[in-house]
Amino acid sequence: MPIAFKDVSHVYSAGTPYEYRALDHVDLEISEGKMTAIVGKTGSGKSTLVQHLNALLLPTEGTVYIMDRTISAKEKPKKLKSLRGAVGLVFQFPEYQLFEETVLRDTAFGPKNFGCTAEEAANRARQALTLTGIGPEFYERSPLELSGGQKRRVAIAGILAMDPKILVLDEPTAGLDPAGTASMMKLFSDLNKKMNKTILIVTHDMEQVYRYCDEVVVVENGRIREKETTAEFFRDARRCNEMGMLPPSLIRFIEMMREFGFNVPDGITSEEQLAEWIGREVKHG
Amino acid sequence: MGNIALGRYLPLDSPIHKMDPRAKIMAMLIMLIAIFFPSGWIGYGIMFAVAAMMILLAKLEVGFIWRAMRPMLFMLVFLLIINILVVKTGPVLAAIGSFEIHLDAVTQTLYIAVRLLLMIMFTTCLTATTKPLDMTLGIEDLLKPFEKIHVPAHEIAMLISIALRFIPDLIDETQRIIKAQESRGVDMQEGKLKEKIQAILSLIVPLFVSAFQRAEDLANAMEARGYMPGEPRTRYKVLKMAGRDYILLAGALITGTAMAVLAWVI
Secondary structure (H helix, E strand, O other), X not given: OOEEEEEEEEEEOOOOOOOEEEEEEEEEEEOOOOEEEEEOOOOOOHHHHHHOOOOOOOOOEEEEEEOOEEEEOOOOOOOOHHHHHHEEEEOOOHHHHOOOOOHHHHHHHXXXXXXXXXXXXXXXXXXXXXXXXXXXXXXXXXXXXXOHHHHHHHHHHHHHOOOOOEEEEEOOOOOOOXXXXXXXXXXXXXXXXXXXXXXXXXXXXXXXXXXXXXXXXXXXXXXXXEEEEHHXXXXXXXXXXXXXXXXXXXXXXXXXXXXXXXXXXXXXXXXXXHHHHHXXXXXXX | OOOOOOOOOOOOOOHHHHOOHHHHHHHHHXXXXXXXXXXXXXXXXXXXXXXXXXXXXXXXXXXXXXXXXXXXXXXXXXXXXXXXHHOOOOOEEEEEOXXXXXXXXXXXXXXXXXXXXXXXXXXXXXXXXXXXXXXXXXXXXXXXHHHHHOOOHHHHHHHHHHHHHHHHXXXXXXXXXXXXHHHOOOOOOOOOHHHHHHHHHHHHHHHHHHHHHHHHHHHHHHHHOOOOOOOOOOOOOOOOOOHHHHHHHHHHHHHHHHHHHHHHHO
């Protein structure tokens, strides 16, 4: 069990008029090696939840278990550095964390902090930059003069270079163009499938959840409303609508066909499968 | 960061909150001048009573004033030490060998402490009851007469209001960047000197980048909406002095004059 929350609450500004309970007795287990989507409305507590994963925020009540570490409300944890190296957290709009003089040095900053030698860090940085599609021609340029999309790639490479076991991404594709979004999601999916990383991704985009994620966690008012597999979650488009989220276009399309009287079977999860089924129906029906 | 009391606006409903910012600023200035008249303990007693009454009227809590005062305590202790070392007049209170502590050292520090307390009480009465926006409107109006000698009243007020507007944003931004860099293994608290410099650099550079970005965005947004410095503008909110504002001003003038007279007599 790499990640578990046990009765975790988080209260901001406790004891002041601005007191706010962002997490309210959360119990949650995240499966190892899976790609899990965390969805929910703005202000539901998603970001607070993910910041507990590398102990940037500590629980006000309850206990968080991350790999071999236990972080509980009662004791102040020590030596958080090893945890931060093992859980890579990519914030929303991570480009603001860039500060070094060159792209390569900025990407190598993380591994260096976790004790890599300069050479090792540079190697890891080159690998990570290659993964995110930043070519060697950019290595010696200032990260601040790149385009928005390139900055995002460099910033994400900066976390990947730390080689974390668990990768947590807070809306990593917000503000990217469709092509950039698709290649980013493909990268995360590959990291999960080929390099067996546990990935948590906070997103509002149900298409992404449907296409890439194995499990879905729905956060609502600081509580976990649902946690199930993607297939279960999308079996019924109405549940998405209930939670104020637009279901993926494929689900909406199947739903519409059913309304028109077509008997579309369960278990169709891609456009290709649907097209195939429609083809068969047209030929035989 | 959320616990800074000095200069913070408190959204309460009190007669002081409803007063015209211009009247409040003027009254506060008069009181600040009055504090510097050497009107003796009687004078300070009266001033303290006036300040306490204002705080009561503004529905402020004593704890809030105390929190605003607390950062000054260190300075006062420092001052006391200096005074003990420097001031060598008045009767001797205590002596350690050849080193003597004189009464005047203590009374002089006490004087400054009382003045500081009074200043904080009066300024808090202004800042805690006046929205930053109203404050800048008030400052702009009070600076208007100086436009004749080419003081850019409106621009100064706009500068102040923009600066105030962005303080909470920059605090948020700072915390965001700290978190992002901590996720990359930066230790903001511990580490060797070299690591500390690196840590601060990793915070300052992004903060500057984003502050300049915000400034540029804001300038563009203002220009897009036709803002031209120096051109005449109408105002959405028009300040108007009411009866209670004149009462406040009169009260401040009377107290100020009384202090001046007291200082003269003593």
